[in-house]
Amino acid sequence: MSEATVIKPDLQFVNEIIKGGGESLKKCYQCATCSVVCNVTPEGNPFPRKEMVLAQWGQKDKLITSADVWLCHQCSDCTAYCPRGAKPGEVLNAIRKQSIKHVAMVPFFARIATEAKLLPVLFAIPMVLFYVILVVLGNAGFTAPRAEGNIMAYHKFVPVPVIDTVFILTAIFAATSAFVGIKRLWNGMKAQAGEMQSSGSLVGDIISSVTTILAHSKFADCNVNRTRQWGHMLLFYSFAGLAVVTTWAIVYLYGFELLGIQPFGPFHFGESPYPNSDPVKILALASSIAFAAGIVILLLNRLSKAGKAGMGSYFDWIFLTIVTGVGATGMLSWALRLADMQAGYFVYYLHLVFIWSLFAYAPYSKFAHLFYRTTAMVFAKNSGRDKK
Numbered sequence: 001m002s003e004a005t006v007i008k009p010d011l012q013f014v015n016e017i018i019k020g021g022g023e024s025l026k027k028c029y030q031c032a033t034c035s036v037v038c039n040v041t042p043e044g045n046p047f048p049r050k051e052m053v054l055a056q057w058g059q060k061d062k063l064i065t066s067a068d069v070w071l072c073h074q075c076s077d078c079t080a081y082c083p084r085g086a087k088p089g090e091v092l093n094a095i096r097k098q099s100i101k102h103v104a105m106v107p108f109f110a111r112i113a114t115e116a117k118l119l120p121v122l123f124a125i126p127m128v129l130f131y132v133i134l135v136v137l138g139n140a141g142f143t144a145p146r147a148e149g150n151i152m153a154y155h156k157f158v159p160v161p162v163i164d165t166v167f168i169l170t171a172i173f174a175a176t177s178a179f180v181g182i183k184r185l186w187n188g189m190k191a192q193a194g195e196m197q198s199s200g201s202l203v204g205d206i207i208s209s210v211t212t213i214l215a216h217s218k219f220a221d222c223n224v225n226r227t228r229q230w231g232h233m234l235l236f237y238s239f240a241g242l243a244v245v246t247t248w249a250i251v252y253l254y255g256f257e258l259l260g261i262q263p264f265g266p267f268h269f270g271e272s273p274y275p276n277s278d279p280v281k282i283l284a285l286a287s288s289i290a291f292a293a294g295i296v297i298l299l300l301n302r303l304s305k306a307g308k309a310g311m312g313s314y315f316d317w318i319f320l321t322i323v324t325g326v327g328a329t330g331m332l333s334w335a336l337r338l339a340d341m342q343a344g345y346f347v348y349y350l351h352l353v354f355i356w357s358l359f360a361y362a363p364y365s366k367f368a369h370l371f372y373r374t375t376a377m378v379f380a381k382n383s384g385r386d387k388k
């Protein structure tokens with residue numbers, strides 16, 4: 001006679017999923033419609049039906065480092081077609097939140113970035129940090145000396161070397177956190193897969209996955225949330241554009257100060273602010289417009305599809321709030337500087353707070369999907385899991 005299998009549910013895990021946006025979990029009656037309509041899942045052993053039953057049974061170990069949970073692109077086709085309103089897309093999102101907490105290098109940061117009750121702490125950390133810097137600089141009254149030509153300039157409010165120091169340290173923290181999280185997730189996925197047959201070309205799998213991400217081709221498989229592809233793509237490439245702008249500004253400043261490169265043609269080596277005709281300003285403006293358009297599309301898409309796809313959880317909204325805050329304060333501080341209005345200094349302070357929040361919490365917030373979904377996609381290719 002075969003032995004009975006005893007399943008030990010982790011009830012705290014079930015409760016955390018329910019509280020974290022998966023409140024409809026228990027409605028699932030395992031009809032499998034969701035796995036049928038999902039165009040992203042591989043065919044063998046498809047998701048998300050099996051994740052729904054594993055979550056109901058509190059099988060934390062099987063879900064917390066599951067590649068399939070991260071392969072989901074949250075397109076919500078399954079949620080739209082679920083006959084029970086169990087919202088499997090939202091449940092998988094709630095499981096991903098638990099996965100982030102599980103692999104986090106600094107668990108308290110993961111709590112700050114994912115729990116609504118810790119929202120004041122989330123913003124208090126960068127607000128205090130930058131206010132202390134302003135006190136040390138003697139600019140705590142949100143004023144600053146004028147720059148050459150009697151113009152308002154934010155580098156007189158917070159000098160560039162101070163900004164560079166704070167954000168280089170923040171970037172090191174975020175990169176280390178992401179590396180630790182990726183390693184823990186990869187090891188967990190490997191342990192679950194057991195004896196896996198490697199494709200033998202990790203580099204090739206990374207290139208192939210990055211190509212898929214750059215083209216956003218997986219989003220094209222979605223039906224209900226098809227417009228999300230364009231919002232996500234605009235946001236993705238605007239971040240890339242703004243990263244180039246930041247690097248470009250560093251080259252301008254230190255190329256002038258350390259290498260003595262003088263302005264030539266349209267390129268203004270030296271201290272900011274640069275004229276609006278400079279290519280770096282044109283790229284910054286184009287990226288900002290793409291950024292704003294991406295945010296608007298994502299917000300409108302989320303609101304207009306709420307009935308079918310769900311409204312999302314705090315986890316989604318706090319990320320969208322921070323991203324929107326970065327864009328809104330960035331554009332407003334730029335406009336206030338052009339209008340020579342002192343309020344620009346306070347808005348610029350808020351801008352620094354939002355940017356720090358975006359980067360420092362990146363491996364702990366919804367932003368982490370950039371690292372962990374990429375990891376899962378590479379793993380799926382490398383282990384043969386992604387076969388259709």
Ligand code: SF4
Binds near residue numbers: 031032048083084085
């Ligand atoms: S989540 Fe909905 S569609 Fe999927 S198995 Fe459960 S009841 Fe069926």
Ligand code: SF4
Binds near residue numbers: 040048077078
């Ligand atoms: S949200 Fe989309 S990708 Fe994720 S399981 Fe549902 S249908 Fe598949």
